[in-house]
Amino acid sequence: MVQLYLSKPVADASGDGDLVEGRLSLLQRLESIIWSIITLGGRYEARLWLCNTISCIQCITSRNQCELFRELLRSKPAKHDVAAQLLRMILEKSPGEIGPVIAKKSYLLEKFFEGNPRRILLWFDNFASVGESGHKKGARALSQFAFVNRDMCWEELEWKGSHGQSPAVVATKPHYFHDLDVLHTVENFLEYVPDFWSSHELAESLRDGEIFKIDTQYFVDQFIKLLYEENFKELWAAVEKFLTEEQYSYLCQHLLVLLDEHELLAFLKSVSKYIFAGVQHKDFGYPSGWLEYLLSTSSDMTLNELFLLNAVISHGRKLLHLLSDEEHAEENGRLEELLRTASMFSDADHWALIRECMRMQKKVAIKWAGLHSWALHYCLSKECKTRESCESIFIKNGIGFQKADDYTLINNDGYQEIYGSGADDKGSRRTGGQKRKRDKKKRRRNKNDHEEWNSDGLEDFKTLNGQETLKLEERSWLLSTDGYSCSWHIADLPEHLARYCFLTWMKWIYSKW
Known part of the structure; x- marks a missing residue:
């Protein structure tokens, strides 16, 4: 049975110093x-987990995050x-946000x-058909510019038919633009109508940024040059606005x-400048939380230390899953042997181990506590397999x-009470008793009609009104560890x-401290 060490001993109790040293030695081997x-996977998983934890830091303001990522973008090398x-x-x-920027270039x-x-064709061949409300994208810009500047550029419009269309005719019948040879017309504008490419009409069509969908990579490459070669202020302003407003x-998760x-x-280290020193246990x-605390109190943290602490404290479940991979079979065997031969202590x-940690550096104490808690996570994952085993752990460790x-509350001494407030004891007992009688009748009826019981006393699946319900092994509990505020499933209990x-x-x- 897993012991969780959640109780302080009586004032005059003292632990075995040799066992403390032995426990520290065990944690070192762990x-x-x-x-x-971590290193077998090239540290990739550990780095990914740390990035995920960094993304959870809560004290970074919008202004802080803009400064953080702007500093990152402007660092050398670029x-x-x-x-x-x-x-x-x-x-x-x-x-x-960037649509208007490209219009200025x-x-x-x-190009x-x-x-x-x-x-x-993707951008300019979007003229409205008969009955449609209007031209779209570049077609709208092309038609508007051509009408406004018809004396200058109408002759550059190429038509598919035997003859062209006059501005007066097209003005009354806009769908005639479907007869326009879009490809040759735009090629003419590229060669002979340079004013179109800096026009208000074209700028308006670019405002929503839909043009970027045609070839995103092209624009990304061009914007990189605008940022770092031209230091284009309008683009930097758009980038900083996004950095301020985005979550x-x-x-963090994407960059x-x-x-x-x-x-x-x-x-x-840049993040640490924005974390106030008042973070507590x-x-x-x-x-x-632990990361914010260390960043605010320890200036000499190494990435190796952070990888280890983060793995056992914030991503213990993922570490356990990684351990189950075939490539980690040797490490899994060593771990099982280590924790199986470890002596239990009171x-x-x-x-006594806690008192020893009180005398250590903060980061070292947190490491031992984190490693020990993960060792319990590992043992609990082996132990928490059935309803009975989970409830035995609760009772042994004083967890209500x-x-x-159900409505029955199990105290930390293993005794039952009716759980509920707002009713007197007599009413509560009567209500609970009536419910137990109804539940008893329901169980008897379901058993007779639908199910058989396994030899270990656990249900397989119950069928009620044509629907399957969870196995009893998969039931969840409300626990005193969080004031009975959350339902904990059996799979989530070890973590x-x-x-x-x-x-x-x-x-x-x-x-x-």
Whole structure:
């Protein structure tokens, strides 16, 4: 049975010092095994997990995030790959922010269409048919410019028929533009009508940024040159506006994965400037809490230390899943042997370990607590297989629980109470008793009509009103660990309980810092 060490010993209790040293030695060996898992995959998974945790940091303001990523884009050497990814994000989510920018660079538009019939037809061959409301995209710009400047450019319009169309006729019958030879007309405009490419009409057609869909990579490449070779202020302003308004987590998840390890560590050091020093143990409950605490208190963190801490504290479940891969069979065997031969120790012994951690550097203490909690995560994943095994763990470790589909609260001593407020004890007992009688009748009826019971006392599947319900092994519980506020499924219990242990221990350790 897994012991979670959630109780402080009585005041005069003292643990075995030799067991503390032995436990630290065990955690060191566990650290070595986890490092083998991380490095075997080229550290890619660990870097990806850390980027995910960084994206969860909560204290970064909109202004902060703009400064962070602007600093990243302007660092030396220039981060062209990061800038290119960011530009793709802008063109996908907010193309209208850059649409007006491209209109100010007419030579880029001319270059875009020159010698490329496909692009010309996709943008300009969008004239309205009979009954349609109006021309679209470049066709609208071409027709409007041609009418306004008909004395200058009407003769450059090429028609498919035996004769051309006059402005007066086309003005009354706009669908006649369907007879326009779009390809040759645009080629004429490229050669003989340069004013069109810097015109208000064309700029208006570009405003929504739909043109970027024709060839996104072309525009990304051109925008990179505008940013870094021309330092084009209008484009930088659009980029900074996006960096300010977009979600911090979205920016991190799409941009940080492009950084190498040196760049990622530099980014983290920049992040630390925006984290206030008041982060406490109570803030460790969300994925990045421990990271924010260390960034605000430790200036000498290495990426290796962060990889390890992040893996066992914030991504223990993913680490466990990675361990199950065939390529990690050797590490899995070493881990099983290590934790199987580890001697169990008492709450007093664990408290002695906590006192030892109080004398360590913050990052070292957090590492031992994180490794120990992940070891429990591993053991719980082996133990939490049935309803009975889970509830035995709750009772052994003083965790109150309530079945999510029941109203009976199990106290930390294993005794049942009627769970509910707003009714007196007598009314509550009567209501609970009546419900148990109804449930008993329902179970008896379902058993007779639909199901058989397995030899271990667990249901297979129940059928009720033609629908299958979850196996009893897959039931969920409300727990005292979070004030009975969330329903915890059996598959999620190992991670939740391990995290609760870590938070509890950090509270004890933090109280002495």
